[in-house]
Amino acid sequence: MKKRITLADVASAAGVSLMTVSRAINNKPGVGEDMRLAIVKLAEELGYQPNQIARSLATNFTTTVGLVVPDNTNPFFAQIARGVEDTAYKQNYNIFLVNTGENPAREQAALDSLWQKGVDGLILCSSRLPGESLEIEFSRFPAVVLINRELKDPVAHAITINVDDRRGAHRAIKYFREQGRQHIAYIDGPATSLSAKRRLEGYQSALEEAGIGFEPDLVECCAPDTEGGRIATASLIARAPKIDAIYCFNDLVAVGAIQMVRESGKKVPEDIAIIGVDDIPLATIIRPQITTLHVNLRHIGRLAMRTLLDVIEGGSSATAIQIEPVLVVRESA
Amino acid sequence: MKKRITLADVASAAGVSLMTVSRAINNKPGVGEDMRLAIVKLAEELGYQPNQIARSLATNFTTTVGLVVPDNTNPFFAQIARGVEDTAYKQNYNIFLVNTGENPAREQAALDSLWQKGVDGLILCSSRLPGESLEIEFSRFPAVVLINRELKDPVAHAITINVDDRRGAHRAIKYFREQGRQHIAYIDGPATSLSAKRRLEGYQSALEEAGIGFEPDLVECCAPDTEGGRIATASLIARAPKIDAIYCFNDLVAVGAIQMVRESGKKVPEDIAIIGVDDIPLATIIRPQITTLHVNLRHIGRLAMRTLLDVIEGGSSATAIQIEPVLVVRESA
C-alpha cells in the first residue's frame, strides 16, 4: 500500500504554504492565477488526492448520502437506486446503500450508522418506521427525501415523493369503461401495503364516478406474486362468473391472472381484459403482452437525488411530489 | 438540526477525562468495570453517537467498503450486492455502491472517489479496467475482491471470485448426452463477454470429451436477451435442422429459443431440449419451466464480503475462488 500524499507534501514541493495549495485545489479566491495553475499541475504530477475524511471533519460536509431501501434486489428499488446513483455521481456524491429487509430495528440501526458517518442527506424508501421515529430522524439529518410514504404535516427539509396510485387505478378503470367493460374486478395486494390501500381507493372512486356501484365481491386480496394472482383469479371467477375485466395489484399478479383465466377456458382480452402495474420486463415477454401502468422509477431516483441536493443547499423547493403513472396499452386489455 | 454530542460533552458530564470515556465506549482496557458501565449508561442517556469521521481520521479505518458494479439494476449484481450488504451490516460496515455503466472512465473515477473516502476495501464486479490499471488499484487499496474477472498472476491482498462457467457448460452438455441428444447447439452471448468465452470453452471440451466433434455451424452468437435468442434459434434451425438440444447463454435467451422452437412447429423438450443459465425468476414462471444452471449469487456476495474482511484483518486465505453452478432440472430439458 503506497503512502498517501498530503497537502503538506504538495506544499513543500511547491515551496508555498499549506493554505495556498488548499485554495488552489479548491478553486477558492486568494491565489494568483499562474500560481494556481502551477500548483494544480504539480499536485497532479505527485498524484495528490484529497483526503475526504479530513476535509469532512473540517467542513462538516461529506458529499455522501444514505439510501435506505427494504431490498435492493427488488427491481422497484433497484431502478430507483440506479437513478439516485446516476445523479449522485454527476455531482461527485457517493451513496451508502443500506437494506432493511422490512425490519424496523435494522432500519433504525442503519439510520444510526449513517448518522455516525455524517451523511449530508438521506433518501428513505418505503420506511416501516412509526411516524414519531421519523420525526426524530428529520430533526437530526440535514435533509431527507421520503419515497413511497406520506406525511401528515409538512416538515422542514423533508420532502416526500409518491407514486399517485389512486390516479393510476382511476386511469385503468376508466380505460376498462371506455372499452365497454361492465364487471370490473380488482385483485389487491397485502392489506398492510400503503400502495394497496391507495389503489383500492382509486378503484372505488373510479367505479362510483362511472355510476357503477362498488361491489366488495369483486375485490380479492392476495400475495403480490404469480401464484397469488392465480389463486385470487380462481376464486373471483368462481364467485362472480360475469366479470369481464381485472385490475391487478402488479404485473406478477397479472401473469397469474392471465394463466388462470385461460385455464378456465376464457380468452384474454376478449372475455376478460387484464391490466397490471409496474411494467416489469416480463410484461413484454409473455403473450399476451401485459397492458400495465408504467412509472419511470429511474427518473424518480434521479428526481429524489436532485431534490435532496436542493434541500442540502438550502433551496428547499416543493414539499410533496406526486408522480403520475402512465397507462401502456399492449395486448391484455 | 440538533447539536451533536461529543466525547467531551460526555466526559464533562461524567466528570472524567476524554480518554476514559473513549476507552469505556470502545471496550478497551484501562477503565474500571463499574466506571465503564456508568459511562456507557450516561452516554446512552445523553444520546451520544460517536463521530465516525473523527474516528476514521485518527485510526485510518472507516468500517466502510466500496462495491463497484456495472449496473445495480441487473439482477445478477443486485443479488450480489444484497449478499455483500447483508454481511457488511452484521459486521457494522457500510457499503458505498457505485455503478460504472460499463464505462471504464466512470469506473476509474469511482475508484478515485472511493479511495479519497478512505474505504477499507473494495469489491469490484466485472471490471472493465485494463490489467495494468487494476494493478495500480491493488497497490493503493488495502484489500480488493474481484468478482467475475481473472488475474494472470496472484496478487497480495487481492482475491478473485469467479463462477466456473467452463464446468457449468460441461455439466449441461453432459446432461444432454446422458439423455441421448446427438446434435447439441450453443447460443453464445456477446463475443466481448468473459463468461461467454468460458462457456464456449466448456461446451467445446465437453463435446470433445464425449467423442463428438465440435461443429462451428452449431454455434451462434447473439444479444443476451429474449429477442437475441429468437433470432439465433431461427438461424440455427434453418442451418442445421437436425439439432435436438440447445445450450443457451442465459435464461432470457432460452425463453427466446423456446418461443422460436415452438413457432417452427417443434416441441420442447421432446424435439429440442433447452438449458439456460442464471435461474432467473422467470425460469419458473413460463411454461415449460426452464432447466438451468443455478448459482447462489447472494451467497457469492456474502462470501466476497467475508473474504474481504479476512484480507483487511490480515488473514488472507485463498487467492482465487471458483463457484460451481448447479444444474436445476425442470421441464425444458
Add this chain to the structure above:
DNA sequence: CTGCCCGACGTTAGCGCTAACTTATTGTAT
C-alpha cells in the same frame, strides 16, 4: 508623498477522536 484598500499569501487554531506516553493508586511479594 501619504494614507488606504485590496489581492496574494502565511499563520494559527481547531474539527472529534485515538495512540502513546505520563502519573496516581492499589495490591503483593520480600
Add this chain to the structure above:
DNA sequence: ATACAATAAGTTAGCGCTAACGTCGGGCAG
C-alpha cells in the same frame, strides 16, 4: 516496611484539512 508490578486514570500530540484572521506590498486617489 520497601520495592515493584499492575491497574486506572489523565495529558499530550496529531490524523489532514479548512475557517478565520494576520501580514505584506503595490496601486491609486488626494
